[in-house]
Each structure stands twice: as C-alpha cells, then as structure tokens.
Amino acid sequence: MIAAKGVHKWFGTLHVLKGVDLTVEKGDVLVIVGPSGSGKSTLLRCLNLLVIPDEGDILIDGVKVNDPKVRPEWVRQQVGMVFQSFNLFTHLTALENVVIGLRKVKRMPRADAERIALRELERVGLADKAEAYPAQLSGGQQQRVAIARALALNPKAVLFDEPTSALDPESIREVLGVMMKLADEGMTMVVVTHEMGFAKTVADEVLFMADGQILERGTPGELFAHPRTDRARAFVSQVLG
Amino acid sequence: MGIAAGAAVAAILVVLDLGLYGLFDVDYALRILPALSRGLTATLGLVVIVIPLGFLLGFAFGWGRTSHNGVLRWFSTSYVEFFRSMPPIVLIVFTYLITLALLAGNERFDATELAPAVSIVALAAHSGAYQAEIVRAGILSVPESQREAAEAIGMTREQIMYNVTLPQMFRVSLPALGNEFASVIKDTSLLATVSILELTFIGVNLVSTLIQRGGNPDLVFVVWIEIAALYFVLTFAVSRILHTVERRYRVPGLEAPQL
Amino acid sequence: MILIRGAPSAGRAGRRRDATIVRSTGNLTATLVFIIVLLVVLDRLGAVSIPFMVQWWPFLVTPAATALGATTIAFVVGFVIAVPLGLVRAYGPDVVRRKAPASVVVAPLYGLTTGYVEAIRGTPAFVQILLISAAATRAFTGLPNVELWAGVLALTVNTIGYQAEVFRAGFQSVGQGQVDAAKSIGMRPTQIFVYITLPQSLRIILLPLTNEWIGLFKASALLWYVAVRELMWAGNYLGYTQVHPIEAFFLVAFFYLLIIIPLSRGVSYLERKKRIPGLGVPEPTRPRRAGPRPAASPAAPGP
Numbered sequence: 018m019i020a021a022k023g024v025h026k027w028f029g030t031l032h033v034l035k036g037v038d039l040t041v042e043k044g045d046v047l048v049i050v051g052p053s054g055s056g057k058s059t060l061l062r063c064l065n066l067l068v069i070p071d072e073g074d075i076l077i078d079g080v081k082v083n084d085p086k087v088r089p090e091w092v093r094q095q096v097g098m099v100f101q102s103f104n105l106f107t108h109l110t111a112l113e114n115v116v117i118g119l120r121k122v123k124r125m126p127r128a129d130a131e132r133i134a135l136r137e138l139e140r141v142g143l144a145d146k147a148e149a150y151p152a153q154l155s156g157g158q159q160q161r162v163a164i165a166r167a168l169a170l171n172p173k174a175v176l177f178d179e180p181t182s183a184l185d186p187e188s189i190r191e192v193l194g195v196m197m198k199l200a201d202e203g204m205t206m207v208v209v210t211h212e213m214g215f216a217k218t219v220a221d222e223v224l225f226m227a228d229g230q231i232l233e234r235g236t237p238g239e240l241f242a243h244p245r246t247d248r249a250r251a252f253v254s255q256v257l258g
Numbered sequence: 259m260g261i262a263a264g265a266a267v268a269a270i271l272v273v274l275d276l277g278l279y280g281l282f283d284v285d286y287a288l289r290i291l292p293a294l295s296r297g298l299t300a301t302l303g304l305v306v307i308v309i310p311l312g313f314l315l316g317f318a319f320g321w322g323r324t325s326h327n328g329v330l331r332w333f334s335t336s337y338v339e340f341f342r343s344m345p346p347i348v349l350i351v352f353t354y355l356i357t358l359a360l361l362a363g364n365e366r367f368d369a370t371e372l373a374p375a376v377s378i379v380a381l382a383a384h385s386g387a388y389q390a391e392i393v394r395a396g397i398l399s400v401p402e403s404q405r406e407a408a409e410a411i412g413m414t415r416e417q418i419m420y421n422v423t424l425p426q427m428f429r430v431s432l433p434a435l436g437n438e439f440a441s442v443i444k445d446t447s448l449l450a451t452v453s454i455l456e457l458t459f460i461g462v463n464l465v466s467t468l469i470q471r472g473g474n475p476d477l478v479f480v481v482w483i484e485i486a487a488l489y490f491v492l493t494f495a496v497s498r499i500l501h502t503v504e505r506r507y508r509v510p511g512l513e514a515p516q517l
Numbered sequence: 518m519i520l521i522r523g524a525p526s527a528g529r530a531g532r533r534r535d536a537t538i539v540r541s542t543g544n545l546t547a548t549l550v551f552i553i554v555l556l557v558v559l560d561r562l563g564a565v566s567i568p569f570m571v572q573w574w575p576f577l578v579t580p581a582a583t584a585l586g587a588t589t590i591a592f593v594v595g596f597v598i599a600v601p602l603g604l605v606r607a608y609g610p611d612v613v614r615r616k617a618p619a620s621v622v623v624a625p626l627y628g629l630t631t632g633y634v635e636a637i638r639g640t641p642a643f644v645q646i647l648l649i650s651a652a653a654t655r656a657f658t659g660l661p662n663v664e665l666w667a668g669v670l671a672l673t674v675n676t677i678g679y680q681a682e683v684f685r686a687g688f689q690s691v692g693q694g695q696v697d698a699a700k701s702i703g704m705r706p707t708q709i710f711v712y713i714t715l716p717q718s719l720r721i722i723l724l725p726l727t728n729e730w731i732g733l734f735k736a737s738a739l740l741w742y743v744a745v746r747e748l749m750w751a752g753n754y755l756g757y758t759q760v761h762p763i764e765a766f767f768l769v770a771f772f773y774l775l776i777i778i779p780l781s782r783g784v785s786y787l788e789r790k791k792r793i794p795g796l797g798v799p800e801p802t803r804p805r806r807a808g809p810r811p812a813a814s815p816a817a818p819g820p
Contacts, residue, residue, distance in 0.1 A: 065701060094703040104698035108716050118702035121712060163698075170702060336548050340770075343777040345735035347643075347742075348749055348769055355762035440639075447641035451742060458644060465651075475655065482648035490639040 018043045018205060019096065019174055024063055024073035026056075033059050034070070035229040041174065046206045048216040048237075051226035052252060057209040060226070061176050064207060065096045077173070094122060097167030101179040103159040105151040111138065111162045112147035115169045123170065137165040141195050157188025161195055174205035181212055213256055217241060225249045287480050290464060297460035298488055304378065304446045304456055309439055311382035316389025323394045334390070341387030346380075347448050353380040354452040374454045381449065385442050392434045396427035429507055436500035440493040447489070461485045545778075556767065570764045573755055574771075580751035581772050587665065587747065588734045591672035599677045603684025605630045630681065637678025642736045646671040650743040668740040676733050683725045687718035727784040731777050748772055 019041045026034040033056045041047045049057050062068040063075060066082065066089040075083045082092045105114050112134055119130035138144045141161040151159050160180060167175050177196065181189040193215050200206060200219045210216065216223055217237045225233040225240060225248075233240060233249045241257065244250040322334030341349075357376045361369035400423050408418040450459035464481050468474075559565040609627030613620045637645070646668065653667035660666060691714045699709040738749035752769035756762035 067697060067700060089700075090703045090705055093701055098698075098701035100694060100698060100701075102694050104692075104694040106695060106698065106713055106717075108713075108720065117712060118704070121708050122703040166698075166702065332544060332547060335544060336551075339778065340774070343731075343774050343781075344770060345738035345749065345773065347738045348752065348766075348773065351749075351753060352756060352762060352766040352769070355756045356766060359760070359762050444641035444643075447643045448739075450643075458641070458647075461644070461647070465647075478651050479648065482644060482651065486636070486640040486644050486648065489641055489644065490636065493639040 018078055019064060019207070020074075020076040021060070021063060021070075022074045022076065024060070024070045024075070026059055026063065026068065026071050033229050034063070036073070037226075037229070037231055039224060039231065041205060041207055042221075043173075043205050044203045045221040046200045046208065046219050047222050047224065048220040049207065049209045049224045049226055050211070050213070050216060050252070050256075051224075051232075055226040056229040057226050058178050061098075061178050061207060061209050064176055065098055066092050067098070090122070094170055095173045097170060097172035097175040099160070099163050099167050099175060099177045099180050101182050103151070103156070103163045103183075105159050105163055105166070107151050110148050110150055111143065111154065111165075114151070114162055115166045118166060118170050134165070134169055137169045138162070140168065141165045142191075155188060156184045157191040160184065160188070160192045164192075164195055164199075168199075174207065175199070177206065177208040177210065179209050179211070181210065211256070213241070225252065227252070283474070283477060283480055286477050287484050290481065290484065293460055293464065294457065294484060294488060297455065297457035297485075298492075300459075301443070301446050301456040301492070304449065304454070305439075305443055307378060308382045308385060308442050308446065311379070312385030312389050312438075312442065315383060315386030317393050319386060319390035320393025320397065323390060324397050338387045338390050341384050342391075344384070346384045346445050347451065349380040349384055350377045350448050351451060353377050374449075374452055377449060377452050377454065381442075381445060385438065385445070388438050388441070389435070392431050392438060393427070395434070396431035397423065399430045400426045429509055432500065432504050432507070436497060436504075439500075440496050443492050443496065444489065457485055457488060559763075565763050565767070566761065569761050570768055573759070573761075573764070574768050576755065577748060577751045577768055577772055580746050581748045581776075583665070583745070584734065584737045584740075584747035584749075585776070587669050587672060587740065587745070588730065588737045591669050591676055592730050592733055595673045595676035595680050598673075599680035600684055602630050602634070602677065602681040603688060606634065606681060606685040607688035634678050634681050637675055638682070642675050643739050643742075645675055646736075646739050646743060649674060654743075664744045665740075665746075668737075668743055668745045672733055672736060672740075675736065676729065679729055679732070680726070683722050683729060684718070686725075687722035688714055690721055691717045723787075724784060727780065731781060734777065735773075 021037055021039045024034050024037045025032070037056075037060055039047070039060075049060065051057055059068055063070050063083075066075070070083055073083075074081050077092065077095055081087075105111075106117065109117060112131065115134035115137055116127075116130045119125045119133060120127065123130075125133075135144060135147065138147055141164055143158060143161050143165070146154060146158060146162070151162070154162065164175075164180075180196070181192050184192060189212070193212060196206070196208070196215070197219055208215070208220075220237050222234060223237050223240045224231050225244070225246075227248050232246050233244060240249070241253055244253050319334040319337050322330045323338065325331050325334070354373045354377045357373040358369050361367050361372060404422050404426070405418055408422045413421070446456055447458040449456055450462055453459065461481050465478050468477055468481075556565065556567065560567045605623065605626050609623050609630075612623045613627070617623075649671035650664065650667040653670050654663050657663050657666070695713055695717065696709055699713045704712070737747055740747055741749035741753060748769060752765045754765075755768065756765035759765070
C-alpha cells in the first residue's frame with residue numbers, strides 16, 4: 018500500500034538515504050531498526066512528505082505522491098504520524114488537540130468533531146483527561162493523546178518515529194499497549210523503534226538500516242535469530258544481549 | 259552577515275544615487291564631516307564615562323537586590339524601578355535645571371560647569387538601573403550549589419565572588435550588557451538638549467545655522483541622515499566587538515537563555 | 518516587604534509555612550511613605566513648595582493625555598504594520614532556502630525589512646524624531662497640529678522597527694515540533710500559522726510588547742523638543758518658565774511612575790495568571806527608548 022522506490026536524500030553534502038526501497042502492505046506492521054544516524058527517521062519522514070526525497074518515488078496505493086501536482090496536505094491525511102517528542106499543541110487541551118485536525122483539515126462541524134475526538138481518546142484510554150493541557154499530562158499520556166490525534170483523521174496508515182524513546186518504563190508499557198491494540202485492529206503501521214520486544218511480537222516484517230541503506234529485511238523470526246550480514250549480527254547481539 | 263553587508267552596500271548605493279539626482283548633497287555631507295567627527299569623538303568620550311559609572315552603580319544595586327538585608331533590598335529595588343520607569347530625557351533635563359537653580363549665585367561652585375556634569379551622572383544612574391537588572395540576573399543564574407561547593411572547600415566570601423560567581427556571571431550577562439552599551443551610545447544623544455557637546459548637539463547647531471542663514475532646507479536631512487549613519491556605525495561596531503568577545507570566552511553549556 | 522502567611526499547619530515547629538504570599542505592594546507602600554515624608558521634610562526646609570505642587574498639578578493632565586494618546590496611536594498603527602514585517606523576518610530565509618517561487622519577491626523584501634529594522638534599532642530615537650519631524654512638518658505645513666502628527670509619525674516609524682523584532686522572535690520561538698505535528702495532520706501553511714504559531718506566539722510576546730509600549734511612552738517625552746505639548750513639555754514649563762524645577766520634577770515623576778509602574782506590574786501579574794501550563798517565558802530584559810533596544814526575544818522552552 019505504501020512503497021518507497023530508490024529513495025535518495027542529501028542534507029547538504031551528507032548522503033543520508035542511499036537508494037532505499039520498502040513496501041508495506043495493508044494491515045501490516047513494518048518495524049525499522051538500526052543504529053542512530055542510519056537515516057531511519059528521515060526515511061519515515063519521506064513517507065508522509067515531511068521530508069521530500071531528492072531522488073526516487075513514494076507511492077501510496079500505486080499513486081506517486083512526491084509529485085509537485087500532489088498536495089502534501091492530502092498525503093498527510095492518508096498517512097498519520099506520531100513523534101518521539103509527542104509534539105502536542107501546547108496551547109490546546111487534549112480534546113482540542115484531537116479536534117483541531119477534524120475541524121480545520123476535514124472541515125467537520127464542531128459537534129461531530131468532538132464526538133469523534135472523544136471516541137479516539139477513549140480508544141487510547143484517556144477520555145477523562147480531555148480537558149487537561151499537555152503540560153499537565155505525563156509523557157505516556159501525552160503520547161497516547163498524540164496517537165489519538167493521528168487516528169482521529171482516519172488515516173490509511175500511521176507512522177511512528179521512536180514513539181517511546183522519550184518515556185519512562187511504565188509509560189513505555191502504556192504506549193506500546195495502545196500500539197499493539199492498534200496493530201490487532203488491523204492498522205497499517207510503520208514503526209521506527211528500539212523496542213525489540215515490540216518488534217518481535219507485533220511486526221510482520223523488520224528492516225535493518227545502517228548508513229542510509231537497508232541492509233537486511235525479513236520476518237522478526239528470521240532477522241533476530243539468523244541475521245545474515247555482520248553489521249546486523251553485531252546490532253542484534255548488542256541489542257538483544 | 260552576508261545579508262547585512264549587502265544591505266549596507268545597497269544603502270550606500272541608494273544614497274549616492276540620490277546624490278546624483280540632486281536629492282542628497284554629497285558635497286555638503288563631506289563638508290560637514292569634520293564637524294561631525296568632532297561630535298563623534300565627544301560622544302565616545304561621554305560613553306566612556308557613562309558606561310563604567312553605570313556599571314559601578316549597576317553592580318552595587320544589582321547585588322543589593324539579591325541581598326539578605328531587607329532594607330538594602332527595598333532601597334535597591336526602589337532605585338531600579340524608579341530609574342527604569344522615568345524617561346531619560348526627563349532625568350537629564352531636570353537634574354540640569356535643578357542644579358542650576360540650587361547653585362544659582364553660588365560663588366564656590368560654577369553652576370554652568372556642574373549642571374551638565376550632573377546630567378551626565380543622571381544618565382549613568384539611568385543606565386545603572388538596567389545594568390543592575392542584568393547583574394542581578396547574572397547572579398541568580400549561578401546556582402547556589404556553586405557557592406556551597408566553594409564554601410565547602412574553604413573559600414572566603416570575597417574569594418567565592420571573585421573566582422566562582424563573577425566569571426560565570428560575566429559570560430551569561432555578556433549579550434545583555436553589550437545591548438546596554440549600545441543603548442548608552444544612543445542615549446548620549448539626549449545630552450544635546452542641555453548643550454553638552456556631542457554628535458547630536460553638533461547636528462542641532464548645524465541645522466539652526468542652516469535655518470538662520472536661509473540655506474537649502476534639504477540640507478537638514480543630509481545632516482540628520484549622516485548623523486544617524488554615524489551612530490549606526492558606532493552601535494554596529496559595539497555589537498561586532500561584543501560578538502567576538504563572546505565567542506572568545508564562550509564556555510559550552512554556559513550560555514544565557516535566548517533573551 | 519510584608520510576608521503574609523497562610524494558616525500554619527498543626528504544630529508550631531518554627532519555620533513551617535503553608536502558604537506564603539509576598540506582597541510587593543508592601544514594597545510600594547513603603548516607598549510611597551518614604552516619598553511623602555521626604556516631601557514634607559523638604560517643604561519644611563523651604564526647598565520645595567507643596568502649595569505650588571497642589572496648585573499646578575492639573576496643568577499636567579492634558580499634556581499627559583496627549584502623551585498617552587500619541588503613544589497609543591503610534592503603537593497601534595505600528596502593530597498593524599509590524600506583524601507582516603515580523604512574518605517576513607521570521608520566515609523569509611526559509612522561503613528563500615527552499616527556493617520557492619515566491620523567493621523573487623520575498624528575498625528583496627527580507628533585505629529591505631532587515632535594513633529598516635537594523636537602522637531603527639541602531640540609531641537614537643531622538644535623531645529619528647528630529648529627522649522625521651523636520652521632514653513631516655515641511656511636507657504637511659498646512660495641517661493643524663502638524664508638530665504633533667509629525668511626532669506621532671516618528672514614534673510609529675520607531676516602534677515598527679522594534680515590534681517587528683518582537684514578532685519575529687515570537688514566531689520563531691514556536692518549536693519546530695509543533696509545526697511538524699501540524700503538518701502531519703494535514704494543515705496548510707496558512708492554517709499552521711493561524712491556529713498554531715500565532716496563538717502560541719501571542720502569549721509569548723505579551724510581555725515584550727507591553728515593555729515596548731512603555732518604552733514608546735518614555736520616548737514620547739522627546740517630542741517636547743519638537744514643540745509638542747506633552748508631559749515633558751508641561752514639566753519643563755513649570756520647571757523652567759515658572760522656575761520651580763524641583764516641584765516640577767516631583768510632579769512629572771509622579772505622572773510617569775503612576776502610569777508606568779502599575780502597567781508593568783499588571784502585565785506581569787496577568788501573564789502569570791493566564792499562563793497556559795507549559796508555555797512559559799523567561800524574564801525578558803527591557804526594551805528601551807530614547808535609544809536602546811534589546812531584541813526582546815524570549816524563547817519558549819519546548820515540551
């Protein structure tokens with residue numbers, strides 16, 4: 018459903034993405050792992066056009082979207098994103114955070130928007146915190162609201178950029194729980210993470226990235242138990258102990 | 259930086275063009291330059307007096323603001339709030355008038371010499387209030403733990419101030435202090451109203467001469483634009499120097515929050 | 518200072534306080550008392566004449582109103598013009614860097630705006646006033662109260678330079694993460710600015726903007742020199758023409774202090790009250806007039 022073909026990206030003279038290909042089928046969970054600086058986040062951000070590839074194509078349902086004729090805003094309505102630093106709108110309550118996309122982007126009337134927003138907040142278990150401001154919420158709660166915000170727009174897929182890296186262990190469990198529930202419900206997800214447990218349990222496919230390239234790909238079983246490249250082997254042993 | 263340079267070049271070109279079109283008398287501009295540079299030197303002299311004086315006051319009252327003594331704190335706070343709320347021109351003109359009035363007919367003190375001096379002190383007191391706030395912010399930015407650690411290794415209060423607090427304070431306050439110095443340069447222009455020799459005063463005289471002699475009234479603008487340009491060069495130089503000093507003494511992690 | 522303690526919790530245990538409110542109004546009261554005592558003493562000594570002050574203080578009211586009016590008109594007009602300039606300053610470089618087609622218009626606009634702002638902030642307000650007053654009074658000679666309007670024009674030109682910087686800093690202080698998040702839910706750039714950047718900036722720029730008004734008000738005193746009958750002119754009249762400089766100074770000081778101090782305290786208080794948890798702003802330094810100007814640009818600590 019989402020595909021990247023031959024994607025290259027330079028930041029100045031730094032060649033960050035060196036010809037990356039990936040495909041995600043509907044309902045699949047794709048997890049991307051790898052050392053820091055490997056370009057994982059950049060690749061993820063290419064998928065919703067927060068970063069525009071210098072070469073290559075991004076395709077959603079077969080349609081090339083990194084095309085000047087395609088409005089990036091439309092793409093982002095199809096593909097949502099959850100950030101490492103949550104990025105909730107600090108001047109809005111949790112409910113308003115979720116509502117704003119529905120009202121301003123989908124042009125919904127307020128009543129409908131609030132109904133849907135509350136439903137999403139319930140889905141992540143935070144309906145009682147609807148009137149709280151982000152600063153009054155814990156990290157785990159903020160991230161769950163961020164997930165609700167992304168889900169409210171009913172996207173075809175959601176991208177997760179290290180969603181738990183900024184959280185304490187308890188919050189990590191909360192958020193991963195929500196993500197697993199989402200996966201069970203059949204949401205298409207692309208997740209960049211260091212949480213190997215999550216990858217092993219939930220992923221349909223795992224990509225190992227280093228130095229701007231995808232060095233290995235396979236099911237979690239294959240990749241974690243029998244990594245083929247040296248780089249991947251080193252990484253796996255380091256991370257899984 | 260490139261943009262600034264480009265803008266400056268553009269400005270100069272614009273002015274020269276205007277000169278070619280007879281709108282800006284470049285000739286006249288050059289003729290008054292010697293007189294203006296005399297004013298510029300005088301302005302620099304004033305700045306050299308006002309800033310250190312202001313710093314002394316600022317340091318005293320800034321420290322007073324953080325004192326444990328309630329009366330000292332009240333006094334310092336009142337000083338700072340008063341001088342920050344009064345327009346500097348009011349301070350300058352009234353200290354001048356009051357000094358003249360009080361010393362009129364006094365044989366020992368020459369009022370006409372003393373009054374301008376008092377105005378200059380008033381300006382320094384004004385700057386001092388702002389520097390006090392900068393000093394206070396600097397002092398507060400050094401965590402209590404630093405002082406405790408210094409005490410724990412047996413330093414005296416003076417040693418702590420000199421070796422621990424001051425160096426850290428200095429780096430944090432540098433940008434704000436530089437800003438204040440540029441402000442003082444601009445404030446000295448107010449001293450012209452009490453006939454103290456400096457750049458703006460020269461301008462005022464040139465303008466009144468032009469008007470009295472019935473000369474070309476457009477030349478008035480030449481005067482003021484040239485004077486403004488000279489002030490700009492001064493403030494620009496100060497901020498550049500400051501930047502260099504900042505970079506030289508930079509300690510990673512010890513930067514002021516982006517003010 | 519008067520410390521007001523809330524009801525102490527059970528037990529005396531010395532230093533334990535439940536609620537301690539430091540009233541800086543106590544500070545203010547002490548100062549007022551001090552000034553009144555000072556005045557009375559000086560009056561007894563024959564140095565000042567309280568009757569003079571009592572007789573003449575109404576004379577300052579209309580000029581004070583003129584000063585307030587001139588300041589506010591200049592401020593409001595300046596506000597309207599400075600917001601788009603702040604926009605250009607904040608987002609101009611980005612537009613150019615992205616090589617968007619609008620760069621053709623934006624790049625020179627950015628250069629001009631930067632030149633304008635730097636010129637205003639790098640030169641004394643006094644010189645600006647002298648220059649613009651000379652030009653405006655000549656250009657509009659027939660106009661009634663032309664000196665006043667020329668002065669207002671000069672103040673406007675001045676405040677635009679400073680307000681543009683306040684806005685620029687405000688817009689830029691909204692974290693990139695906020696903008697990324699807004700993009701990721703499909704908001705268009707204009708929407709992002711109106712619903713995310715602007716509301717967050719407004720809370721951040723409130724204090725610097727008020728300080729700017731105060732600075733402008735202090736600068737209005739300079740209009741005295743170009744024949745505008747405002748507060749400083751009135752004080753000078755009493756001090757010089759009526760030969761009571763000390764009394765005049767006290768009166769003028771009262772007016773300025775009474776207007777400025779409550780205002781700055783009021784804003785600090787409001788700022789603290791209406792603060793959205795998480796949208797803090799560190800104490801900015803003051804922007805000043807008759808000269809000075811720091812780029813009043815507090816940064817918002819990100820989440």
